[in-house]
Amino acid sequence: MSEKRKILLIDDDSVMHDLVRAFLTRVGYEFISAMSGEQGLEMARSEKPDLILLDYLMPDLDGVEVYRRLREDPGFEALREVPVIMLTAREEDGHLRSRMLEKGVFAYLSKPFGLHELRNVIENAFIASEINRRNRQLQDEIRRARDYLQHVIDAAPVGVFATDTEGKIVLANDFMARLFQVDSPQKLIGRDTLSVGLGGAPEPLAAVRMVLQEGESYATEHLRFHSPDGRLLYLNVRVVPLREGDGNLRGAIGIVEDITEAEKRAVEMTMLTQIAQAMQGTIDIEEMLHLILTCATAGEALGFSRAMIFLISEDGRELRGTMGVGPSSPQEAVAIWSSLSHEKMSLPEFLEKYGRRKPDPRSRFNNMVKELRHPLEESDCVLARAVREKRTFVVEHGRLKSGEPAQCEWFTEVFGTDQFVCVPLVAGGRTIGLLVADNLYTGHPIDDSLVQLLTLMANQAGLAIERARAHADLAAQKKRLERTIEKLWEMQERLVEAEKLATVGQLAAQVAHEIRNPLVTIGGFARSILEAPKSEEEMKVIAGVIVEEAQRLENILNNVLDFTRLSKPKPERSDLNDMVQKALFLVQDELEKNKIRLEKKLAYDLPAVYVDQQQMRQVLLNLLYNSIDSMKGGGTLRVETGLRDEEHVFVKIQDTGPGMDEEVLQNMFNPFFTTKSDGTGLGMPIAKQIVHGHGGRLIVDSKVGEGTTFTIVVPIKGEIARTAEEKEALHET
Amino acid sequence: MARILVVEDDDNQRLLYKMELSREGYEVDVAADGQEAIDKVKANQYDAVVMDLKMPKVHGLDAITEIAAIDKELPIIINTAYGGWQDDFKSWAAQAYVLKSSDLSELRVQIQKAVEKRQKAN
Numbered sequence: 001m002s003e004k005r006k007i008l009l010i011d012d013d014s015v016m017h018d019l020v021r022a023f024l025t026r027v028g029y030e031f032i033s034a035m036s037g038e039q040g041l042e043m044a045r046s047e048k049p050d051l052i053l054l055d056y057l058m059p060d061l062d063g064v065e066v067y068r069r070l071r072e073d074p075g076f077e078a079l080r081e082v083p084v085i086m087l088t089a090r091e092e093d094g095h096l097r098s099r100m101l102e103k104g105v106f107a108y109l110s111k112p113f114g115l116h117e118l119r120n121v122i123e124n125a126f127i128a129s130e131i132n133r134r135n136r137q138l139q140d141e142i143r144r145a146r147d148y149l150q151h152v153i154d155a156a157p158v159g160v161f162a163t164d165t166e167g168k169i170v171l172a173n174d175f176m177a178r179l180f181q182v183d184s185p186q187k188l189i190g191r192d193t194l195s196v197g198l199g200g201a202p203e204p205l206a207a208v209r210m211v212l213q214e215g216e217s218y219a220t221e222h223l224r225f226h227s228p229d230g231r232l233l234y235l236n237v238r239v240v241p242l243r244e245g246d247g248n249l250r251g252a253i254g255i256v257e258d259i260t261e262a263e264k265r266a267v268e269m270t271m272l273t274q275i276a277q278a279m280q281g282t283i284d285i286e287e288m289l290h291l292i293l294t295c296a297t298a299g300e301a302l303g304f305s306r307a308m309i310f311l312i313s314e315d316g317r318e319l320r321g322t323m324g325v326g327p328s329s330p331q332e333a334v335a336i337w338s339s340l341s342h343e344k345m346s347l348p349e350f351l352e353k354y355g356r357r358k359p360d361p362r363s364r365f366n367n368m369v370k371e372l373r374h375p376l377e378e379s380d381c382v383l384a385r386a387v388r389e390k391r392t393f394v395v396e397h398g399r400l401k402s403g404e405p406a407q408c409e410w411f412t413e414v415f416g417t418d419q420f421v422c423v424p425l426v427a428g429g430r431t432i433g434l435l436v437a438d439n440l441y442t443g444h445p446i447d448d449s450l451v452q453l454l455t456l457m458a459n460q461a462g463l464a465i466e467r468a469r470a471h472a473d474l475a476a477q478k479k480r481l482e483r484t485i486e487k488l489w490e491m492q493e494r495l496v497e498a499e500k501l502a503t504v505g506q507l508a509a510q511v512a513h514e515i516r517n518p519l520v521t522i523g524g525f526a527r528s529i530l531e532a533p534k535s536e537e538e539m540k541v542i543a544g545v546i547v548e549e550a551q552r553l554e555n556i557l558n559n560v561l562d563f564t565r566l567s568k569p570k571p572e573r574s575d576l577n578d579m580v581q582k583a584l585f586l587v588q589d590e591l592e593k594n595k596i597r598l599e600k601k602l603a604y605d606l607p608a609v610y611v612d613q614q615q616m617r618q619v620l621l622n623l624l625y626n627s628i629d630s631m632k633g634g635g636t637l638r639v640e641t642g643l644r645d646e647e648h649v650f651v652k653i654q655d656t657g658p659g660m661d662e663e664v665l666q667n668m669f670n671p672f673f674t675t676k677s678d679g680t681g682l683g684m685p686i687a688k689q690i691v692h693g694h695g696g697r698l699i700v701d702s703k704v705g706e707g708t709t710f711t712i713v714v715p716i717k718g719e720i721a722r723t724a725e726e727k728e729a730l731h732e733t
Numbered sequence: 734m735a736r737i738l739v740v741e742d743d744d745n746q747r748l749l750y751k752m753e754l755s756r757e758g759y760e761v762d763v764a765a766d767g768q769e770a771i772d773k774v775k776a777n778q779y780d781a782v783v784m785d786l787k788m789p790k791v792h793g794l795d796a797i798t799e800i801a802a803i804d805k806e807l808p809i810i811i812n813t814a815y816g817g818w819q820d821d822f823k824s825w826a827a828q829a830y831v832l833k834s835s836d837l838s839e840l841r842v843q844i845q846k847a848v849e850k851r852q853k854a855n
Contacts, residue, residue, distance in 0.1 A: 516814035516833055517746065517814055519835060520835050521745045521746050521835075523836070524746070524835045525749055527836060528749070528752060532756060541748070548745060
């Protein structure tokens with residue numbers, strides 16, 4: 001130490017002054033002295049000595065009083081730690097000595113004392129003083145560190161606590177105090193972790209017991225905790241054992257996390273999902289509305305007292321009360337809640353049981369809602385505003401959050417509340433109605449998170465209602481369509497009947513006319529024979545004519561029979577190519593005789609068709625003969641088969657004959673229309689009827705001077721069967 | 734001797750009319766279709782025409798119109814198996830409308846009348 005230590009002697013004995021000064025300055029101390037207590041105190045204040053030697057017996061102020069002032073009076077704060085050595089000339093007074101030592105006097109020296117003894121005591125005092133100083137410094141540091149730690153723990157956004165081996169809390173932070181709602185963390189110290197939660201089961205810190213028993217860390221997640229003020233909190237608690245250096249269990253430390261907000265959001269999301277799923281389960285509009293209102297009032301969901309839906313009339317001018325769900329009176333509310341609380345059901349179970357049905361027709365509340373009408377135009381009522389502005393409004397004491405009056409006195413009069421929330425139901429950018437809910441019976445405030453949730457649900461509800469409506473429209477349209485189709489079928493059947501009759505009538509008339517010609521001829525010659533004798537030559541001619549005409553009559557008769565008898569085709573699996581080949585074989589002679597060249601182009605991969613082979617052969621032959629007849633002077637006959645589309649095959653028969661003019665084209669399918677002197681005029685009508693009977697088409701394309709093409713189009717699957725199947729299927733749906 | 738033209742597409746009936754009407758004492762000319770009839774009226778003088786209606790190439794009614802344009806006074810007797818043509822105004826140019834029958838007496842009467850009328854006019 002560079003500076004000399006300063007020692008103050010307070011003593012009324014001047015001999016003592018000289019003696020001690022001489023000695024202490026010699027051994028390297030700076031020495032100052034005072035002759036009285038007052039003077040000593042003065043000097044101590046001004047000189048700030050490092051050590052004070054204080055005489056016990058002095059006039060005016062004795063040593064005990066001086067010491068007291070040094071230690072207690074203001075003005076001596078800087079000297080509080082300065083060691084004081086009491087000097088006394090008195091006989092050994094054990095009592096005083098121990099009293100003073102207790103008060104902090106470092107040593108007690110009885111006069112006379114040796115100077116070396118004094119020096120030893122002084123040096124010891126300095127050493128002790130240094131030790132004390134360091135000790136205090138350490139303690140300060142320890143205190144600061146502890147304060148810092150406590151501050152850190154208190155500021156932590158999670159609850160932090162520690163327990164002893166008994167599970168009693170020895171440390172807790174502010175978060176814990178707030179969680180258990182006590183004034184300060186100190187109030188938790190000493191509390192048992194098994195009862196700190198006020199017995200609200202389950203105890204949030206019960207994990208401590210597990211940790212203390214098992215010696216292993218333990219975590220509980222999503223713990224439901226009812227805080228003392230009744231709020232439901234969700235906590236994550238993690239506890240680990242606290243061990244000493246030797247491995248012995250000293251207690252437990254734990255962290256408590258409040259995950260209520262996140263949990264709430266997760267629960268809300270789950271709930272909305274469940275609600276959305278429930279809504280997707282129904283398409284009946286009334287069931288849908290009831291489901292929406294059940295969600296709004298279900299305790300597990302939004303838990304409103306009552307909820308109602310207003311829909312906007314088709315002309316957009318009026319709000320119409322459509323459905324209400326909720327108790328009609330406080331008594332009913334209590335009854336419903338108590339019965340529901342017995343059935344512990346998840347939301348989906350609840351909605352399944354109570355949501356998916358139509359409202360109870362006896363519900364007074366529902367009936368009350370259904371009678372309500374409110375004009376939308378020129379109304380400043382909050383309900384009309386919610387529709388117009390597509391906004392959610394919360395009404396409290398008849399006022400909006402903005403302070404504007406809600407202007408809903410009519411509503412308050414009917415429902416007895418001026419606290420409610422109204423949420424627009426929007427679908428496709430258009431407001432289709434309103435969802436209104438209140439807490440009349442519980443009196444719970446309508447808080448923002450609830451409103452937000454209701455709005456989210458209303459968004460889904462709007463779409464769901466729209467979907468249900470669309471489905472109802474669709475169902476009505478389907479019904480109309482079904483009736484129309486039904487009528488069409490009837491009409492078609494009647495038409496077919498009428499057409500059949502007309503065809504038969506037409507046929508009868510045609511037959512009548514057609515047989516007239518041969519009859520005229522036969523009868524004419526017969527009369528001629530009767531009226532005048534004929535030569536043998538003449539008779540031969542006449543007989544030949546009669547035979548020929550009789551043959552003609554027979555032909556007509558056969559064709560007529562074919563035509564009228566055309567039974568329903570008996571389809572069998574057939575290879576159209578094969579049928580074409582066989583038909584061509586039959587006309588081979590005719591082709592050669594008339595010098596007609598044949599070009600075949602048959603599709604090798606033609607799918608099998610279901611046709612009446614006999615009938616179809618007749619059609620093919622008829623068309624082939626027609627073509628051959630049109631090319632008496634020679635030409636080219638092209639026959640082609642192939643796929644027309646995915647469902648039809650075709651046979652094309654093309655000639656290079658003179659072609660047909662407009663008149664012939666128009667009449668060619670009329671019975672008895674013929675351009676041949678020996679034709680019956682029934683070939684084409686019969687061919688057409690057969691093809692149509694197979695659900696196919698017979699297409700004619702002809703140009704005068706170029707030739708004619710007949711195309712038979714046949715469905716791959718038997719059309720008759722399919723028509724029947726389709727008709728049946730339509731009746732079933 | 735009166736000269737008549739029988740227009741008939743049916744070969745056997747043409748034969749019948751030719752045989753029967755010749756036996757009546759008429760000079761009988763025949764045509765197998767409308768066009769042939771028109772050509773023959775242009776080329777020859779007839780006292781009456783017996784006209785079938787349903788025929789290839791030129792229909793009887795069109796042939797009647799053509800023939801009337803050539804010789805307005807030439808009497809035409811429609812001889813057809815179909816009663817329906819009476820509603821067609823083109824048929825009104827004909828003097829008589831006979832439904833075909835194996836009994837030719839009606840046709841004979843109408844030819845007689847037509848020939849008389851024609852000869853009186855000449």
